[in-house]
Amino acid sequence: MRIVVTGGAGFLGSHLCEALVRRGDTVLCLDDLSTGRLENIEHLRHLGCEFVRADVTRPIDVTGDVDAVAHLASPASPPDYLRLPLETLAVGSRGTENALRLARQHGARFILASTSEVYGDPLVHPQQEDYWGNVNPIGPRSVYDEAKRFAEAVTTAYRGLSVNTGILRIFNTYGPRMRPCDGRVVSSFIVQALSGEPITIYGSGDQTRSFCYVDDLVRGLVAMIDSTEAGPLNIGNPQERTVRELAELVLSITGSSSAIEYFPLPQDDPTRRQPAIARVQGALGWAPEVPIEEGLRRTVQWFAARPDAVAAAARSLRGAQSDPERDRAATDPSPAQAHLVSADERAVPSRA
Numbered sequence: 001m002r003i004v005v006t007g008g009a010g011f012l013g014s015h016l017c018e019a020l021v022r023r024g025d026t027v028l029c030l031d032d033l034s035t036g037r038l039e040n041i042e043h044l045r046h047l048g049c050e051f052v053r054a055d056v057t058r059p060i061d062v063t064g065d066v067d068a069v070a071h072l073a074s075p076a077s078p079p080d081y082l083r084l085p086l087e088t089l090a091v092g093s094r095g096t097e098n099a100l101r102l103a104r105q106h107g108a109r110f111i112l113a114s115t116s117e118v119y120g121d122p123l124v125h126p127q128q129e130d131y132w133g134n135v136n137p138i139g140p141r142s143v144y145d146e147a148k149r150f151a152e153a154v155t156t157a158y159r160g161l162s163v164n165t166g167i168l169r170i171f172n173t174y175g176p177r178m179r180p181c182d183g184r185v186v187s188s189f190i191v192q193a194l195s196g197e198p199i200t201i202y203g204s205g206d207q208t209r210s211f212c213y214v215d216d217l218v219r220g221l222v223a224m225i226d227s228t229e230a231g232p233l234n235i236g237n238p239q240e241r242t243v244r245e246l247a248e249l250v251l252s253i254t255g256s257s258s259a260i261e262y263f264p265l266p267q268d269d270p271t272r273r274q275p276a277i278a279r280v281q282g283a284l285g286w287a288p289e290v291p292i293e294e295g296l297r298r299t300v301q302w303f304a305a306r307p308d309a310v311a312a313a314a315r316s317l318r319g320a321q322s323d324p325e326r327d328r329a330a331t332d333p334s335p336a337q338a339h340l341v342s343a344d345e346r347a348v349p350s351r352a
Contacts, residue, residue, distance in 0.1 A: 002026045007073030009036030030054045056095040066106035071099040072113040079183035085143040092147025100158045116171040126274040171236025175214030176302035180313035193256035195314035203265030205244030212237040213295035216288040223284040234275035237288040
């Protein structure tokens with residue numbers, strides 16, 4: 001199959017591109033590199049993965065066959081979507097519509113990578129797909145939450161136009177290729193532990209998350225591409241842990257002596273998060289397999305092999321991520337990434 005992956009140079013997107021290439025698919029990776037990195041896919045570019053630097057909020061024109069479109073493009077961590085609020089809204093709205101138009105034009109399967117954030121700070125636990133959520137539409141997280149809720153709505157509308165669409169609601173995912181400075185709880189804790197900096201916990205640490213290793217998550221994405229399921233389907237690890245337990249586990253795996261510091265909980269930060277996965281188990285035969293201890297060991301090894309990036313991220317995390325300018329400097333792609341994009345990569349290539 002020939003599969004278009006938007007956001008394919010990002011954390012999840014690059015792992016999906018790799019899984020598809022390794023099973024024999026041809027992949028067209030679209031990414032504007034606002035949060036993605038070329039190094040994530042460099043090893044794939046001679047294995048059937050084409051890269052195009054493209055902004056999917058503009059019309060997408062791909063010639064040749066397209067069998068599936070996986071729409072993963074979006075800033076996905078709070079520091080990213082808070083510094084890119086309008087871009088986040090645009091990629092969730094115009095970007096999703098453009099990706100859907102591409103799928104409709106080619107008669108292709110369309111997969112939306114939605115998020116557990118559509119449930120907001122849930123009043124129902126665990127979260128099942130028929131729960132409508134508890135979302136603040138004007139809160140600080142709304143640019144991401146509402147962009148994804150709109151993306152689900154427009155994906156559902158296109159299914160009514162006979163487009164073969166599917167929606168996956170992705171819960172917290174972690175693993176190699178996470179950006180050390182992305183501000184997510186797993187990457188932040190690992191960076192701080194490896195650097196000997198205090199571990200930053202917001203709130204009491206009793207709030208819960210459910211962490212899914214990236215290899216497991218990508219198996220579910222591939223299975224969804226191959227199916228005709230409409231969804232929405234939750235996909236994530238239902239094993240619930242407190243944020244404090246995660247911090248203690250990271251300290252144990254790294255052998256770090258970092259202290260734990262507590263800061264106020266950000267507005268609208270969910271207090272409990274756990275997916276109900278009976279539907280995805282029944283529809284796709286999917287369930288997570290990698291224990292969190294093993295997944296964290298692999299992730300720590302990946303971070304430890306990049307000491308310069310870890311040291312830079314540690315400086316941006318020091319003192320509870322409270323400096324927007326410092327965060328922007330740490331999270332913006334480096335100029336070195338931009339010059340790697342050649343002129344012929346700025347237009348979508350043809351494929352017979």
